[in-house]
Amino acid sequence: MRLPVYASFLLATHLLTAQIPIAVPVPEETILRAEPVLPKAPEPVEEILRLQIYLDTQLFGPGKVDGRPGEFTSKALHRHQRALGQPPTDIFNHTLDLTGIGQTYTTYTLRQEDLKFVGELPSQPSAQSKKKYLPYDSVLEFLTERFHCSPDLLEFINQPLKMSALKPGDVVKVPNVQPFLIEELTPLPSLPEVPAFLTRVIKIDTREKILELHEGEKLLASLPITPGSGYLATPPGTWRIVGITQMPTFRWDKSVLEYGVRSGTYYNLPPGPNNPVGVMWIGLSKPGIGIHGTNSPQTIGRSSSHGCMRTANWDVVRLAKQLTKGMTVIIEGEAPVPRPVVKAKPVVEEAPPAEPEAPQKKFRWFWQKRE
Template sequence: MMLIRILFYALPAFALATFGHTQVPPPVLDQDTATRLQIYLDEHSFGPGKIDGHWGDFVGKALQRFQAAGGQAPSGQIDAALQKEIENISPVYTSYTLTEGDMHWVGKVPSTPEGMAKLKRVLYRSALDFVSERYHADPNFIRQLNPGRNLNDLKKGDTVQVPNVQPFQIETVQAVPDLPPRPEFAQRIIRVDTKARMLDLTDSNRVIASFPITPGSKSLPAPIGTWNINKVTTMPIFRWDEAMLLHEKRSRHFYTIPPGPRNPVGIVWIGLSKKGDGIHGTNSPDTIGRSASHGCIRLANWDVARLVYQLTVGMTVQIY
């Protein structure tokens, strides 16, 4: 079982809100305040996207949902009470020292499915890639926090400055082909807003968590409609079949790609009753919300790692 702290704070009940798709007017924030806000939202399971020390579209969407969960108007602005809360995040940054075990998760990753199929695990492409995902951060932000250093050649024993967020620990993710049912979650619903590019986890018509997504593409859009979860796998093996990806038809020409953080579907596969479609992680967290996928719903690995233990087979998924 994955040993990740799941933070679903006890927030007041609120009626499920329908959020608009317009961007929230950005407040003027310095880097430390923006980072505190991103950490605060992330640790309340309202994902702001990758931590980068800046206000962004997903920060605004996460803040709106968090405010609604607290019974407030979803203004997307920082009031005095929230300002006081985020100021309690101290220090804003911390240090992390790479271990020998960490370096076992770093290796060369071929660019083709044929090449990846020859690996035992699809690892992080670099130690910077490892550290960035561990701390939910944009690699460029990690570089910014470590000025004057060459982070391309990090090794065991090197210490880097990182955002002080609860780390995603890849080493605790076990390969489980079928997670056991969780009957207590059967009435929960996942709502995927493909225009806002947000996934909301709801319980009794209340949003309890929300994360940024990439929802398919124009040529292969996410499957609009109501579906059910029929399989939940951690550390999945991925069957890469170009015909299936492009035309939703299986062929005899495919590659079996082993598990790992840079597997094309990341660390989690949540299969839907719509054949071939699912909710899953990613091998490229920088693209979440900013590019296309092959009809599926993609989340950052650190977000799907929290989502996966708050759902169950049979749950309803609404995509619109």
């Protein structure tokens, strides 16, 4: 049935002004998955955990593996995507192929020989200097470093097992990463030089707290670091690697740590995973400055150092295998803040107070009365 012209006009007007949803074709690549609601910490998110394990395997370090979203997971993802020529995305919308990871978890059986790396760890440098080795202070610390993860994650996924009561033979659930094998590290004053690596360049942005390894235009790796700040900020500039030492000793000097000046009061701390510079020292041509491991991997990127650049032991060991003496290191960031010059107040020497005079005896004639 044909409508009158006026009726047709009214119907067309209504259709134009009515709130009628219109289906518009949307390119598939623009459809983003909604971010899932995160469970209460420290419960890991499987999707994030799998991504962290993958990035860690590729030496694009997300920091500690914990299955939670965070700054360094995002930074590692973006740098790996850049290395692959992909556009950056958030952690829930990447297109990386993670099928090679397999299972996100594996198991580890605690061995009797593992316990020789765990022991008493004094807190004071004076007491530490008297030991031959600075071990892990607990089995939990041993496991978190071996499997690159946070203590909260291990404790959560192993409930109701008590991490403080572990003994040889106990089986624990752990992230499926390449284990950090402390037992394979022996003291080496200088790692072998690899001439083929001389064209590689380390670039460090202390503001981003990220170390990148480049070979020409290719980005090979990136790791989170803790740089110095304030008076002890990591000095920007172009330097060279002058040596790489495995399982170093450390000269602990409070004056150097606080003011950058050597003093005669110091302690030589022995090697071990809890040495302040960790298990690897990559010295630079800037005296006293280097890239090194740490005894506090859980704080990487979230605290400050005394001028050097520290990263997790599990990262620095793998990084050192990609470096050689003579390589260029470019550091960008804020220069150290000048220390305020404190002018000493002039000392005015006051004259010592006069000693009181001894009272003089008053002369009296024999007929005078005593007062």
